[in-house]
Amino acid sequence: MQLAVLSGFLLAALVPLLSSIADRRLGWLVALLPAALAVWFAGFLPEVMAGQTLVHEWAWIPGLDISLTFVLDGLSLLFALLITVIGTFVFLYASAYLAGHPDLTRFYVVLLAFMASMLGLVLSDSLITLFVFWELTSITSYLLIGFNHQDADARKAALQGLFVTVGGGLALLAGMVMLAQMSGSYSLQEILVQDGLSEHPLYLAALLCLLGGAFTKSAQFPFHFWLPNAMAAPTPVSSYLHSATMVKAGVYLLARLHPAMGGTEIWQLLLPLFGATTMFVGAFLAIRSTGVKKLLAYSTVMALGTLTLLLGIGTETAMIAFAAFLLGHSLYKGALFMVAGALDHSTGTKDVTRMGGLRKAMPVTAAAALVAGLSLAGLPPLFGFVAKELLFEAVLGGSTLLAYTVTLALASAMLVIAVAAIIALKPFYGALKETPHKPHEAAWPMLAGPVVLAALSLVFGVWPGLAGDLLVQAAASSVAGQPIQVHLYLWHGINAPLLMSLASLLVGALIFWRWDGFRQRLSVLDPMIARGPEAGYFKIMDGLVWIAAWQTRVLQNGSMRNYLSVILMTFVLLVGYTLLWRYQVHWNWDLDVRLHELVVVGLLVAAAGVACATASRLGAVASMGAVGFSVALIFVLFSAPDLGITQVLVETLTVILLVLVLFRLPAFVSLSTPRQRFRDAVVALLTGGLMTLLIMKTIDVQVFPSISEYMVEQSQPLAYGRNIVNVILVDFRALDTLGEIFVLALAAMGVYAMLKLHPGTEPGSNLRAGSLILPRREDDVADDQSKKDPSAVDEGRTS
Template sequence: MQLAVLSGFLLAALTPFLSSVFHQRLGWLIALLPAGLAIWFASFLPQMLAGEVIIHEWAWIPGLDISLTFVLDGLSFLFAMLITVIGSFVFLYASEYLKGHQDLHRFYMVLLAFMASMLGLVLSDSLITLFVFWELTSITSYLLIGFNHHEASARKAALQGLIITVGGGLALLAGMVMLAMIGGSYSIQTLLTQGEVIQNHPLYLAALLCLLGGAFTKSAQFPFHFWLPNAMAAPTPVSSYLHSATMVKAGVYLLARLSPSLGGTEAWQFILPLFGATTMFVGAFMGLRSTGIKKLLAYSTLMALGTLTLLLGIGTETAMIAFAAFLLGHSLYKGALFMIAGAVDHSTGTKEVPELGGLRKAMPITAAAAFIAGLSLAGLPPLFGFIAKEMMLEAVLEGSQLLTYTLILAVASAMLGIAIAGVVAIKPFFGELKKTPHTPHEAHWPMLAGPVVLAGLSLFFGLFPQFAGSLLVQGAASSVAGQPLEVSLYLWHGVNLPLILSICSLIVGALLFWRWDAYRRLIAVLDPMIARGPEAGYFKFMDGMVKTAEWQTRVLQNGSMRNYLSVILMSFTLLVGYTLFARYQMHWNWVLDFQWHELIIAGLLIAATFIACSTRSRLGAVAAMGVVGFAVALIFILFSAPDLGITQVLVETLTVMLLVLVLFRLPSFVSLSTPMQRARDIGVALLTGGLMTLLIMITIDVQLFPSISEYMVANSQPLAYGRNIVNVILVDYRALDTLGEIFVLALAALGVYAMIKLHPETDPGANTLAGSLVLPEPKIETQQSSAAAQTVSAEPASKESAV
């Protein structure tokens, strides 16, 4: 199963090489991977029918106890089948839709990585790996939405989607950490058994809100819904895949996966139906006022995502079955309709519905597939969408909280949804033939295979719902419910309240479709209010963030090193000092015991520090700081740290030598600090130094954990075969840290070598900066030159004095 997930990334890496061999047939070759994965996943159907849960575990980072574990149960099986089956048709579709595009191989690469990321997301058992794949879907969708990067609208839409989904991902990460702390594990299978513990924990509400923040942004729930219609700037194959089987359903999948452990509480049953029903209605309302066929379908996806969230919030057995059925039905008809929208645009040169009409004669197969898929979107018999809608209405009628609110919005959305289906599936193909930029013609078979098969499955599952119920819906619904469910789907349930509501919605929806133009003119009065909606808030937030960044750059990052250090040190002193004195009880019973040679070293250190701060000479300041460094080295040696002492001596010697060589050629200070600046700097230094001294003295008397030195002494020779404990720590216990230090030293050595050996006068192609740092031989200055060097000037006194 790990190979099934990672195969998409592997093939994506090989795509540039395969492109030079297979050229235009590369899409057909790539489509074999998701098709083969679909067949492989289908081989697990007997286990899924038996209710088994298949777990594959591979140690990823054993030292951190992190494993790459994948789980296949009814829910992940349904998603995996949708991702692979629809994915194979999308790759076929893209091979014809983007035929001849210069960046087609780049498109295949990102789309393969996107498919693999979504597969990894739905199959992951660990919250850590799920989050990794979650963020990969955000990154790859950003690249796909902005595929036509020469268009400003594509770049804008891609960035908007990335910011919203990644921002929600940060909330999701916090929720996952809290959930793991409550449940005691990052394994989802373990967490699903800890439902009572999780729901009774004080952190439950905080974890739930963070998880909902990640899920709502990913699945475009209100008020984060606006990024999804804007993502229609992506090529149609991306839109088809994004809306039918992949990214936008990731948030819904997460909620469904965690429903057994998080669901059933008052917060869950209030928040999810509230936002789900609102999103469902907003998507239907905004969709019917749109004229672009892709925008119409995008808003209808919002309606479906809100419906799925609503059903998860209701949480009854009927709602769980309706969730799985609606998920399957929506994926089938939405994948088909988006491909049909692309075929119409590709054939006629326009995707505006008012400019289309009478295409059924020129595009008969497309028209038939559109009509069948449109009936499923409208929820009319004998399509599977009708069965899913009936079960949705039945589940809403069973809801306890917000029953009136959700029922009204569900019926209103059903009415608007029928009108949207009519606009998408009937208006472009029936009526009078309209003149379009291109002469209409039937699409080639790679663009028709997906719509025909998916629409055919909608019809087949509608006529024979027992196949969908037993093969796909039952396992998924049982996984979401956390217990085995018996699923019986029927096309005809008799005359009941859901059927009556469906008939009413059909009548009103048909009226709205008939008077679509009048409806759009009527609701145009709401355009000013809509323009001030959540999307306007997003742009104001982005503008505010930019202004805040400009302000803090101007105030904090103004190029003054003194200002940087002052802000950092004062922030540290205030925060740590407040915490130390306000939250911890101080004990001032320290006994200070000094010996005379220690007092001499301390006095030398203080005197050198005072000279370094008060001298007007650069060389004097460097020499004084060297004395400070050597005094610190003596302290290390006196207190049994000879290795630190030797390191300190070497570093101070090298630093003083290099600074003297550079500063010897410079004039005196151009300007000195004002008395006010020096007073401020002295205050900051004293406060920071005093706090650090206090912390060190407190730390001496505090031991939160047993000393690790005994472990090092006992295990140095048996485990690392070394008796020099310091060497063992550096080479074995801190191997990566030491490797990093070696790399830094090697890099510094290369830099020094470059500065020494590369001379501009002997090597014209050498780096000018490296050559300019090679200093001339120092000369003994006369009294006159020394006096000249004291001249205060903003310009260097000579060429040699410039660095």
């Protein structure tokens, strides 16, 4: 199982090598991996149909009790088959759709990583590994959406999708941490069998964070706007993204957590509310669009809202409808997106209003579009009809927001029927319209996916028991957390769901017939829609830019004095407030200070004062050296000769290095103003005073037993050394000492490089002996040229 998940990453690493060998057959070669994985996953159908859950565990980080564990049950197997089967056709499709593209190799690399990330997400048992793969899907989808990086719209859409999904990912991470604290485990298999999680004090906060991650990933209202904009990606990416992969990741997470987190009042309120709203918003925005990919993208938003609504209802019928709708949507949406790409590829336009009469030039594409479109509309004998009937039955059986969800479900079904007719009928039937390119049938790799996926929609519709036995029952049982018996039929008799389907069919047909006028009337809502959630997103981004500009101008302005002041004052305010106002502090002023100790302290203070007041760099370095040597003397006086020797060596080396560097630097250009010096003095006094109080307070505080006894006892038996300080530095704190040595060596190499850098050794060198010269501006160059040749002024400034 681990190899099956990671094989996509392994093959992605080999694609650049294979591209030089396979050349134009690279797409077919790469498609063999998802095809083989699909066959391999299909081999687990008997066990999963029998109710078994297969667990494969591999110790990843044993010290932290983190394992790479993958679980295969009904839900994860359904997703794995959709990812691999549709992925096979997507790779074949891309081999023809992007044939001759200069970056095709890069496309295959990222798409393979995307497929592997999605497989890892749906199969992961650990919350940690699930989150890793979750973020990998965001990163790889960003690269895929922005694949045509020369296009500004593609870059903009990729960034938008990344910001929205990664922002939700941060909320998801917080929710996962709280979920692990609530359950005491990071394993989903252990979390899902626990009772009482809904009564935990962290339940509401964890649920809201988890919903934030799922809603942003699956484009729930008000985060729905990023998904249609992601249509800037190549059509193979859009087909994969919408049918089987990233956008369904949020829905998968909600379905996976349903047994543990679902069933509560807040769950049954939020999911139907946002799901039904998203369902209607997606259908409404779809009917306003004329681009064939935009029509499909908004219908995907509708489908994602439908799946969320069903999870919120939570009944057995809703779980069956969830699994059936998930399967049906993946089949017809994958086919229709490939049809949309074939239309664009063959006609040179994406605008459905500019297409018509293409049935004779593209007969296979027209047939696949008709079958898949009928399934999208929910008409018999397609599997989409079975799923829609279950949807209506589940909505009618709900208990929360019943009138709201039933009304929006019926209205959405009406609009979706019109959308399906626009996609499946308008480009292929009616009078032939002139298009930028002469229409022609697509190559067979571009037709294989639509034909097979549309055929599966027809087979599962005519024989729904096949889909129910193979996939729907096991998936619905996994979502419900208990066995569910599924019996799918094409005809349930005359009932309320059938009447709702007939009503939606009549109204949808009327909308399609009057679509042009209907769309024009809806244009009055354009100003309101323009002020919707996407406008809020852009305002947030503008606010972030403003905050970044402010903090760069005020805080990170390149002034070291400013950086130190901000850091130190933040330290003083936070630590000082905590120390003085939140705790009862009792100071011990009974100090035993002797005369010679006061003399050393006075020398130290005097040296520090001279270092602050002198106008000479050399004098400042000498004064700071005196401060360091005074500290070394204090170490000696208090029986720490080893620290004293170390301090002397460090200070000596520091003074020597600084003096050598000073010969390369100019004198002080200007001193601080009195106001700046007063401000710096206040910051220094507050920081020093707070540190003094902290040291005095912590002298008498011992939270843990002293480790010194252990060092004394174990120095000789464990490290074979009698010099305890040396043993501590070389053995017990070896990595710390190594780090210090590395830092010192790095500083020494830097100083050596500065000393060896002579003027003229490299072109454009800005260093001269005894001074520091700033880079010359172009205006300066032009002025120099004008002195030699006045006629060259304009040319020099222009250059």
